[in-house]
Amino acid sequence: MDTIIQTFHLKKIFKEEEVIKPLDFSLHQGEICALIGKNGAGKSTFFKMLSGQLIPTAGDIHLFGKSGKETTKAQKRMGFMIETPEFFPDFTATQNLEYFRIQRGVVEKKRIYEVLQIVGLANEKKKRFKDYSMGMKQRLGIALCLLSSPDCLVLDEPINGLDAEGIMEIRQLLLKLNEEKQITILISSHILSELQLLATRFVFIKNGVIVDDLSKEALDEKSKKQILLKVNDTAKTAQLLEQAYADIQYKVLPNHIVTIQNHVDEGGEINRLLTSNGVLVMEFRFEALKLEEYFLGLVEENEK
Numbered sequence: 001m002d003t004i005i006q007t008f009h010l011k012k013i014f015k016e017e018e019v020i021k022p023l024d025f026s027l028h029q030g031e032i033c034a035l036i037g038k039n040g041a042g043k044s045t046f047f048k049m050l051s052g053q054l055i056p057t058a059g060d061i062h063l064f065g066k067s068g069k070e071t072t073k074a075q076k077r078m079g080f081m082i083e084t085p086e087f088f089p090d091f092t093a094t095q096n097l098e099y100f101r102i103q104r105g106v107v108e109k110k111r112i113y114e115v116l117q118i119v120g121l122a123n124e125k126k127k128r129f130k131d132y133s134m135g136m137k138q139r140l141g142i143a144l145c146l147l148s149s150p151d152c153l154v155l156d157e158p159i160n161g162l163d164a165e166g167i168m169e170i171r172q173l174l175l176k177l178n179e180e181k182q183i184t185i186l187i188s189s190h191i192l193s194e195l196q197l198l199a200t201r202f203v204f205i206k207n208g209v210i211v212d213d214l215s216k217e218a219l220d221e222k223s224k225k226q227i228l229l230k231v232n233d234t235a236k237t238a239q240l241l242e243q244a245y246a247d248i249q250y251k252v253l254p255n256h257i258v259t260i261q262n263h264v265d266e267g268g269e270i271n272r273l274l275t276s277n278g279v280l281v282m283e284f285r286f287e288a289l290k291l292e293e294y295f296l297g298l299v300e301e302n303e304k
């Protein structure tokens, strides 16, 4: 797997404050990586160092394996949306993109129509920017990132301030870019439920330090919270569980549902115990923690 971004002991100090502690991070081809942290954790500062908007106090950044003077060239293969772009309110989407195309001196004119098509604004290109909805404005921001046909997008809060429909549109767009155009994505957001639907990897940052870094699979595995069973006989289930596990924590709910909060790793044994004793298990599944709950647990753990 190719490494797109790699940082080595990357550090940023503002005045006396060490906002990013020596930070080692890598982003690999094809990932949709969510950077998660509370306000002030250092996400934007980190992104701005990647884009060249801020100069690191110490450490190194490699983009597509390039560093030093070659980093600037490698940055052209990336699309950054770190602050909402300053579009001209009275310009249409096409006029705005044309302005940036010329300013950046990068691409052919027809790319404007391609990117508007990709972000689903091709039919709205004559509308003036000030008449766009928030979701359309954000999509135009992504279109601007796509002008130079980047291999990687770094998006700081791209769904900030959007309604449910706008959020869904951005999600579908990002998934499409990742799946169809193989664009790698690094994204931050405070809407964790949305990141859970989008990301393949979750990196948690606190006070400039990465406190956890795990794949979607690892998160799902770690966040198994309870077992949910639907059985024909809840009384017998309860009796068998109590006999087998002295410390069992469970709840009997309506509709023949029993949930078990501990011994979650022993789901297979529990299933066998019940079925071999004549209980009909009609449903058996693990219920996962929401990303919010995992994040809060992590923050609490780190504050102890």
Ligand SMILES: Nc1ncnc2c1ncn2[C@@H]1O[C@H](COP(=O)(O)OP(=O)(O)OP(=O)(O)O)[C@@H](O)[C@H]1O
Residues within 6 Å of the ligand: 014, 015, 019, 037, 038, 039, 040, 041, 042, 043, 044, 045, 046
């Ligand atoms: N230019 C600056 N000068 C001084 N301090 C700064 C500057 N930019 C950011 N900071 C400080 O660095 C810390 C991290 O800020 P940053 O914006 O990177 O956090 P964040 O994780 O992106 O937060 P948010 O989720 O609120 O956007 C904060 O304490 C902030 O006040």
